[in-house]
Amino acid sequence: MRGVSRTSYAELTERLEAEDISSAQTATRLGDELFAVVGLLDTEHALRRALSDPGKPASEKAAITAALLHGKVTQRAESLVVAAAEARWAVSSDLVAAIEQLAIESLVLAAQIENNLDELEDGLFRFGRVVSGDPDLRAALSSTWLPAEGKSGLLETLLRGKVSAVTQRLINQMVVHPRGRSLTAALDLCASIAAKRREQLIATVRAATDLSAAQRRRLAGALAESYGHPVHLNVVIDPTVLGGISVQIGDELIDGTAATRLAAVRRRLAS
Numbered sequence: 001m002r003g004v005s006r007t008s009y010a011e012l013t014e015r016l017e018a019e020d021i022s023s024a025q026t027a028t029r030l031g032d033e034l035f036a037v038v039g040l041l042d043t044e045h046a047l048r049r050a051l052s053d054p055g056k057p058a059s060e061k062a063a064i065t066a067a068l069l070h071g072k073v074t075q076r077a078e079s080l081v082v083a084a085a086e087a088r089w090a091v092s093s094d095l096v097a098a099i100e101q102l103a104i105e106s107l108v109l110a111a112q113i114e115n116n117l118d119e120l121e122d123g124l125f126r127f128g129r130v131v132s133g134d135p136d137l138r139a140a141l142s143s144t145w146l147p148a149e150g151k152s153g154l155l156e157t158l159l160r161g162k163v164s165a166v167t168q169r170l171i172n173q174m175v176v177h178p179r180g181r182s183l184t185a186a187l188d189l190c191a192s193i194a195a196k197r198r199e200q201l202i203a204t205v206r207a208a209t210d211l212s213a214a215q216r217r218r219l220a221g222a223l224a225e226s227y228g229h230p231v232h233l234n235v236v237i238d239p240t241v242l243g244g245i246s247v248q249i250g251d252e253l254i255d256g257t258a259a260t261r262l263a264a265v266r267r268r269l270a271s
Contacts, residue, residue, distance in 0.1 A: 005094035008087035009101065015083055016102055016109075019076055024110040026076075028166065031106035033077040035173055037069070038100045042179065051085040052092035061085040100179070101193065104170065108194045111166045118232075121194050121202070123167035125234045127159070128187045141175050142183060148176045201231045206238045206257070207245045223247065 001009055021027045041048040047068075051061050065085040069078045080102060089095045111120040131138050140146055140154060152172055159168045174186035181189075195202045203223055205211070211219065216233055223231040227249065243258030 001090070001094050001097060003090055004088045005090040005098070008084075008089060009094075009098045011087065012080065012084055012098055012102055013105065015080060016105055021076075021106075021109060022113065024113040024166075027106050027110035027113060028169070029074065030077055030080075031103045031110065031169070033073040034080065034099055034103035034106060035177070036073070037077070037081050038096055038103060038179075039177065041096045041099070042177075048092050048096060052089045052095040054088060058086040101189075103173075104190055104193050105197070107166050107170050108190075108197050111164065111194070112197060114164070114166070116164050116166065117194060117198055119164050120167050120170075121191055121232055122234075123163035124171070124187050124191045124194070127163070127167075127171055128184060129236070130158075131183060138183070142178070151176050195232060198232075199229055201227055201229050201249050203231050203233050204248045205233050205235045205245055206241050206248075207235065208237070208239060208241045208243065210237055211235055211245075219245075219247075223249070 021030070041051070050056065051065060053061070062082045062085055065082045066078065069081060073081075081099060084095060084099055084102075087095075087098075089098075108117070108120065111117050131141065141151060146154075155168065155172050155175060159171065163171070170190050171187070174190060175183060178186055191202060201223070203220075205219065211233075216235070220231050220233055231249070241257045241259055242262065244256040244261075246253065246255040246257050246260070248254070
């Protein structure tokens with residue numbers, strides 16, 4: 001989202017924070033209700049265009065939204081969606097994207113209330129790695145021939161007892177309702193929102209062998225000091241790394257692996 005849409009979304013997140021939700025159950029219900037609204041707007045194109053039409057008065061869009069949702073969702077969810085309808089959006093799809101991100105924010109808040117943000121980030125990352133390493137699983141989860149119930153059942157089998165309820169809820173939502181994104185992009189969106197809530201950066205670390213707890217603490221501390229924010233480490237064991245580690249934060253790659261240095265030497269010899 002850019003321009004006016006970015007501003008509108010920032011105002012919505014402020015409204016969400018102002019709700020002062022202290023119960024994980026309340027936050028989870030809010031997330032579920034907002035995801036349901038996203039599903040409705042994704043299928044009802046005329047409604048989506050009407051609610052995001054900059055030519056319609058905000059009061060008219062608010063009235064349509066309230067009439068549609070009143071009594072069907074909690075007052076908290078209704079007021080957030082009404083506020084979204086009243087806001088200005090660069091394109092109609094930004095309205096739906098904003099409500100979806102509010103839904104993710106709500107489930108992330110539930111994880112935070114339960115002191116499970118670490119588990120949520122780790123669970124999203126581990127699941128992404130499992131899917132990326134299993135072409136058959138990836139094909140099944142991204143297929144159009146496997147119905148939503150089948151995908152949910154497959155995820156239940158894979159994840160039951162291995163991740164928290166909030167993590168499983170988010171993964172299920174991203175798989176069953178990808179909204180035109182790859183699964184990797186959808187999981188990255190959830191992870192970035194979780195990291196932002198804790199004001200953390202996410203660093204993907206590649207190493208030939210696993211790092212000890214002390215090594216992880218030292219690396220996270222050094223990166224936090226360098227970047228000015230707490231850093232969450234996702235460690236990937238990569239046998240092609242001959243020694244050292246590489247660290248990627250956003251678009252920035254800090255590469256100190258022996259494999260990279262060896263490749264550089266080879267390039268110099270060949271030139």
